[in-house]
């Protein structure tokens with residue numbers, strides 16, 4: 341469906357692009373990655389297999405899976421100079437500010453093979469980004485807590501490696517908790533791609549100019565950081581802590597409904613889903629399972645469920661079809677894994693790098709290489725002649 345923009349006629353929705361990767365039916369609450377329902381992938385697959393699927397269009401055979409995971413493993417280290425680059429950050433800089441800068445700096449370190457017209461270079465850039473994001477995320481975390489940056493341990497799998505780099509220290513061995521590794525793997529599957537959301541559209545718009553792949557993904561990280569987008573998972577935790585207990589819920593619901601109050605119920609609502617976000621349903625159940633398995637009793641879970649229950653019975657939310665989205669429960673699991681709130685969106689960016697790179701590759705491998713050029717509905721002054729209003 342195409343649209344057009346003129347002075348008078350308003351505008352019709354214009355599809356941003358064509359894509360074969362992810363399908364969303366917002367009315368029905370359906371999410372498919374390359375045709376596979378997110379519920380089945382969450383139940384039966386793992387993040388590396390889903391990454392291969394998003395990048396290549398089909399699930400991998402055993403050989404393809406082994407080749408892909410060893411290719412990723414081979415690229416987990418970052419250029420040694422990036423470690424000194426990171427030493428320049430204030431220790432308490434927001435982790436997303438550090439991640440955005442470090443990934444953007446890849447364009448200065450991996451600049452010899454970024455010819456976007458060369459399929460080999462494009463594929464290598466995608467593999468480098470997916471493989472190095474856990475190393476960058478862990479380094480950002482270590483910088484934030486003032487501990488030495490850890491090197492990747494390539495004998496571990498993707499999420500085990502991340503946890504080891506985040507919580508391990510050079511002074512002693514670190515045993516990865518399999519419950520934590522599995523929980524992260526599930527969250528990464530659910531956050532991997534989501535059609536043309538704000539950050540993916542940013543990646544495609546930057547990419548459409550032929551810009552360096554690392555610059556395109558750095559643009560996606562910048563866009564994801566906002567509290568209306570990926571930053572919502574951090575905002576949900578802060579909101580739950582501000583609400584404190586169930587007795588305060590009605591007050592915050594009233595604030596969220598008050599047009600004069602900028603407060604919105606974080607983790608609620610979605611531009612596309614006008615039904616349950618299927619990812620939120622999966623994460624709600626996983627949150628119970630993870631807290632039970634780790635023997636953690638986090639009152640935030642009961643508070644979040646009560647908040648959801650009250651909101652879903654409130655006409656304001658019902659009329660506007662506002663349901664919990666992917667960010668509503670994810671922070672409670674991250675908290676259970678001792679991940680600080682400021683790192684929640686870094687986790688989201690780490691997982692979404694797969695979707696961003698898959699969409700960036702698709703853009704360069706299909707006819708969609710025309711430069712993106714959104715139009716507008718012009719509501720300014722009509723054409724008029726110049727008449728100076730001040731005496732020279």
Ligand code: SDX
Pocket residue numbers: 533534536537538567568569570572596597603604605606607608609610611612660662665666667
């Ligand atoms: C993500 O696009 C994606 O796919 C994103 C994402 C992905 O995987 O990439 O799914 C990830 O970003 C999820 C969304 C995370 N953000 C939040 O949880 C922040 C809180 N949510 C809102 O800011 C809002 O719902 C948005 C930003 C998500 C959507 O904004 P829209 O499209 O402007 O919302 P809308 O058009 O559906 O709003 C309709 C009405 C409006 O009121 P009226 O003008 O009709 O009176 O609902 C109101 C809105 O003010 N509304 C809310 C609300 N969300 C919408 N009111 C209170 N609380 C909310 N959360």
